[in-house]
Amino acid sequence: xxxxxxxxxxxxxxxxxxxxxxxxxxxxxxxxxxxxxxxxxxxxxxxxxxxxxxxxxxxxxxxxxxxxxxxxxxxxxxxxxxxxxxxxxxxxxxxxxxxxxxxxxxxxxxxxxxxxxxxxxxxxxxxxxxxxxxxxxxxxxxxxxxxxxxxxxxxxxxxxxxxxxxxxxxxxxxxxxxxxxxxxxxxxxxxxxxxxxxxxxxxxxxxxxxxxxxxxxxxxxxxxxxxxxxxxxxxxxxxxxxxxxxxxxxxxxxxxxxxxxxxxxxxxxxxxxxxxxxxxxxxxxxxxxxxxxxxxxxxxxxxxxxxxxxxxxxxxxxxxxxxxxxxxxxx
Amino acid sequence: xxxxxxxxxxxxxxxxxxxxxxxxxxxxxxxxxxxxxxxxxxxxxxxxxxxxxxxxxxxxxxxxxxxxxxxxxxxxxxxxxxxxxxxxxxxxxxxxxxxxxxxxxxxxxxxxxxxxxxxxxxxxxxxxxxxxxxxxxxxxxxxxxxxxxxxxxxxxxxxxxxxxxxxxxxxxxxxxxxxxxxxxxxxxxxxxxxxxxxxxxxxxxxxxxxxxxxxxxxxxxxxxxxxxxxxxxxxxxxxxxxxxxxxxxxxxxxxxxxxxxxxxxxxxxxxxxxxxxxxxxxxxxxxxxxxxxxxxxxxxxxxxxxxxxxxxxxxxxxxxxxxxxxxxxxxxxxxxxxxxxxxxxxxxxxxxxxxxxxxxxxxxxxxxxxxxxxxxxxxxxxxxxxxxxxxxxxxxxxxxxxxxxxxxxxxxxxxxxxxxxxxxxxxxxxxxxxxxxxxxxxxxxxxxxxxxxxxxxxxxxxxxxxxxxxxxxxxxxxxxxxxxxxxxxxxxxxxxxxxxxxxxxxxxxxxxxxxxxxxxxxxxxxxxxxxxxxxxx
Numbered sequence: 001x002x003x004x005x006x007x008x009x010x011x012x013x014x015x016x017x018x019x020x021x022x023x024x025x026x027x028x029x030x031x032x033x034x035x036x037x038x039x040x041x042x043x044x045x046x047x048x049x050x051x052x053x054x055x056x057x058x059x060x061x062x063x064x065x066x067x068x069x070x071x072x073x074x075x076x077x078x079x080x081x082x083x084x085x086x087x088x089x090x091x092x093x094x095x096x097x098x099x100x101x102x103x104x105x106x107x108x109x110x111x112x113x114x115x116x117x118x119x120x121x122x123x124x125x126x127x128x129x130x131x132x133x134x135x136x137x138x139x140x141x142x143x144x145x146x147x148x149x150x151x152x153x154x155x156x157x158x159x160x161x162x163x164x165x166x167x168x169x170x171x172x173x174x175x176x177x178x179x180x181x182x183x184x185x186x187x188x189x190x191x192x193x194x195x196x197x198x199x200x201x202x203x204x205x206x207x208x209x210x211x212x213x214x215x216x217x218x219x220x221x222x223x224x225x226x227x228x229x230x231x232x233x234x235x236x237x238x239x240x241x242x243x244x245x246x247x248x249x250x251x252x253x254x255x256x257x258x259x260x261x262x263x264x265x266x267x268x269x270x271x272x273x274x275x276x277x278x279x280x281x282x283x284x285x286x287x288x289x290x291x292x293x294x295x296x297x298x299x300x301x302x303x304x305x306x307x308x309x310x311x312x313x314x315x316x317x318x319x320x321x322x323x324x325x326x327x328x329x330x331x
Numbered sequence: 332x333x334x335x336x337x338x339x340x341x342x343x344x345x346x347x348x349x350x351x352x353x354x355x356x357x358x359x360x361x362x363x364x365x366x367x368x369x370x371x372x373x374x375x376x377x378x379x380x381x382x383x384x385x386x387x388x389x390x391x392x393x394x395x396x397x398x399x400x401x402x403x404x405x406x407x408x409x410x411x412x413x414x415x416x417x418x419x420x421x422x423x424x425x426x427x428x429x430x431x432x433x434x435x436x437x438x439x440x441x442x443x444x445x446x447x448x449x450x451x452x453x454x455x456x457x458x459x460x461x462x463x464x465x466x467x468x469x470x471x472x473x474x475x476x477x478x479x480x481x482x483x484x485x486x487x488x489x490x491x492x493x494x495x496x497x498x499x500x501x502x503x504x505x506x507x508x509x510x511x512x513x514x515x516x517x518x519x520x521x522x523x524x525x526x527x528x529x530x531x532x533x534x535x536x537x538x539x540x541x542x543x544x545x546x547x548x549x550x551x552x553x554x555x556x557x558x559x560x561x562x563x564x565x566x567x568x569x570x571x572x573x574x575x576x577x578x579x580x581x582x583x584x585x586x587x588x589x590x591x592x593x594x595x596x597x598x599x600x601x602x603x604x605x606x607x608x609x610x611x612x613x614x615x616x617x618x619x620x621x622x623x624x625x626x627x628x629x630x631x632x633x634x635x636x637x638x639x640x641x642x643x644x645x646x647x648x649x650x651x652x653x654x655x656x657x658x659x660x661x662x663x664x665x666x667x668x669x670x671x672x673x674x675x676x677x678x679x680x681x682x683x684x685x686x687x688x689x690x691x692x693x694x695x696x697x698x699x700x701x702x703x704x705x706x707x708x709x710x711x712x713x714x715x716x717x718x719x720x721x722x723x724x725x726x727x728x729x730x731x732x733x734x735x736x737x738x739x740x741x742x743x744x745x746x747x748x749x750x751x752x753x754x755x756x757x758x759x760x761x762x763x764x765x766x767x768x769x770x771x772x773x774x775x776x777x778x779x780x781x782x783x784x785x786x787x788x789x790x791x792x793x794x795x796x797x798x799x800x801x802x803x804x805x806x807x808x809x810x811x812x813x814x815x816x817x818x819x820x821x822x823x824x825x826x827x828x829x830x831x832x833x834x835x836x837x838x839x840x841x842x843x844x845x846x847x848x849x850x851x852x853x854x855x856x857x858x859x860x861x862x863x864x865x866x867x868x
Contacts, residue, residue, distance in 0.1 A: 112460065112461075115463070116460070116461070116463065116464045116482065117464055119463065119530060120465040120530070123530070123751050124530050124531075124750065127751075128751065129750075129751050130711060130751075131711060131712060131757065133756075134754060164783070166419060166420075166421060167419050168419060169418075169419050196745055197746050197747070198741075198746075198754050199704070199741050199754055203703055203704075203741070203743065204703055204704065205703075206703040242756065245704070245739070246739070246758065249706075249737075249739070249758050250737075250759045274803075275781070276781060276802075276803040276805060277801065277805070277816060278805065278819060308759070312706070312708065312737040312758070312759065313679060313681075313708075315706055317697070317701075317703075317704070317705055317706055320706055321704075
């Protein structure tokens with residue numbers, strides 16, 4: 001993507017260098033999570049919001065009330081341009097070397113780390129790969145304005161049974177580099193409108209609403225547990241596209257109920273919290289965790305979500321697309 | 332396929348007698364070689380006090396003749412020691428045991444640990460700044476030298492005594508996108524190393540090195556070179572193969588084709604990707620190949636262990652090769668010529684329209700990834716993955732960590748024809764240990780491991796025990812006869828290794844890794860050689 005070097009943005013670049021670069025980086029790459037990258041900031045905030053933030057500050061960012069309106073306008077114009085990186089450092093970035101993409105020094109350092117530690121699952125360009133999601137379409141990434149959520153996932157990993165990502169012991173600057181690289185990949189992905197990789201909402205519109213409604217009420221058995229005017233009312237307003245389809249096929253966070261009968265006959269119920277062959281646990285209404293050896297109590301687990309598992313072996317692909325078409329009408 | 336008039340007991344007996352020939356090799360007594368040395372001939376007859384290569388022996392059965400730990404006393408099994416690597420990298424390697432020292436790895440790291448006490452002897456730690464650090468499977472050994480592959484696709488030879496580097500050779504070019512995680516296979520005077528690299532359109536390859544000088548002996552390429560018209564790339568060689576000394580053939584599984592999810596650019600069967608191949612270890616020449624997933628579009632590497640078993644099949648003695656493949660099919664081949672004996676799914680699969688006359692699943696083009704998605708079973712991790720299954724000769728059971736699962740697969744023109752070239756999303760899966768009757772493919776028993784799946788490998792022993800792990804991090808000892816749990820211990824993290832076992836000073840140890848910790852399990856000191864253990868402390 002070519003740089004737009006209009007006179008306004010040239011003036012804005014000077015304002016940026018004098019006021020902002022110390023924290024947000026020479027190439028706007030930032031040092032997340034403390035100092036966010038400003039690359040692509042105009043896609044997240046309106047010009048008015050940016051102007052207000054510059055004038056008022058946002059702790060820990062200081063206010064800049066003395067900048068003139070012209071200076072602020074020039075700065076905002078500059079923030080809409082694509083940053084350029086010193087060409088010397090491009091050699092350090094494996095992906096950039098492959099694809100001829102320009103990255104900031106920090107993002108280039110992050111690229112090298114990303115290729116070693118992340119690319120196997122998330123792909124060389126962070127757009128998804130073996131078992132790892134497309135980070136350029138990740139809600140967590142796009143909603144994480146200061147990088148703290150991404151940093152937390154890198155440091156703590158994902159440990160739930162269906163989202164397994166190892167934790168990584170990396171320094172703050174290494175994590176910042178990874179975040180800068182992911183942000184750069186988001187900016188590049190968003191710039192390639194029209195021909196974008198990955199699953200778009202528009203890709204999932206091949207079904208027939210009426211056939212989907214029939215499946216919902218008939219062969220699918222969905223209506224046994226769900227209602228379009230009850231639990232599913234407005235579901236298509238809360239989720240869309242791939243996320244909605246994944247939830248439709250298997251809602252990962254669905255709760256199971258555990259009922260334990262103690263040796264004295266007393267019964268305790270709660271949300272199933274843990275289960276293996278040897279130990280069973282629940283969280284009761286007060287949020288307290290309790291566990292028992294499986295051979296010391298009798299227990300029953302109620303998992304309505306298993307109805308979704310039973311459907312996997314029965315769906316045709318058309319059933320899924322039709323059902324998706326119908327579910328998308330539930331605004 | 333099955334002779335119905337053959338009594339099961341007779342079949343089992345015959346199987347056992349044939350298998351006993353293999354076992355004699357395994358019971359060669361203790362090793363007498365000088366410390367920290369392993370002669371190639373010892374690989375043909377592994378001693379009970381050793382686990383001298385990735386699979387324990389050349390057959391890939393991950394079965395031990397040891398019987399001290401048995402179904403009656405396994406409930407007394409306890410911790411002998413635990414070794415902390417102090418790293419977040421998960422141990423995915425299968426340890427080597429030679430002359431009382433265990434060698435195991437994570438990327439860029441090797442630990443040499445006293446197998447009796449679990450204390451550190453030396454640690455090799457050479458960080459690399461290129462290549463993929465996805466995992467590491469372990470080292471191999473020839474005489475007094477270890478062989479170690481690196482994330483930047485080098486093969487390093489080290490002195491087993493102290494971990495000092497003797498030489499460092501390149502297996503393949505990391506700049507092109509290759510890496511290596513596997514434990515090389517030593518056959519005669521060949522160190523055979525493979526690679527990973529399916530993020531880019533590259534041919535998989537095996538390269539053989541001279542164990543002393545590191546000089547290259549041969550290279551075998553799984554596909555045509557990158558850029559060949561209408562031809563696939565891929566077929567990575569990232570798991571250690573097996574070897575039949577009698578036929579002098581090495582058996583290797585190869586990985587998925589590239590581009591991975593978009594098959595349009597590579598019409599046809601895409602040999603030799605997703606295949607089982609037989610290679611002459613002295614020349615590197617292909618003798619035969621079998622496509623486990625012709626024209627794969629779901630990333631189902633056929634690198635799972637090609638397990639070699641001699642036994643009866645349809646009333647005839649056979650030299651067989653068995654693989655529980657990532658695509659969900661259990662294959663039995665005649666390993667002399669690669670001809671199919673049995674092809675059956677071992678869990679839910681929905682991507683094939685049938686089995687062809689050569690025993691290969693026929694891919695259903697409607698189940699290739701599409702712009703609006705296709706529901707596919709199993710998921711991309713597959714019905715099983717690289718951790719080892721085990722073959723138990725006395726029951727004729729092939730025991731595998733299975734992963735019934737469903738997922739959505741997408742590809743569209745914008746995804747292109749390079750590297751991944753699409754997207755897939757796992758929806759649901761679980762872990763189940765399955766005991767497959769190799770003569771029929773019928774699942775004789777299964778044992779649930781929990782939501783998501785386990786990933787642990789499997790080890791069986793002659794005493795009738797099956798060791799593996801569940802989805803939550805318990806190591807399990809099951810009865811091989813019926814799959815019932817006989818013993819367990821929580822290890823804090825799901826086991827990502829394939830367990831091993833050996834006997835030292837008259838005590839049998841079982842070794843398993845979870846997270847960054849290696850655990851050794853043994854019985855309390857025995858006052859008698861067999862039966863229930865009595866504590867003498």
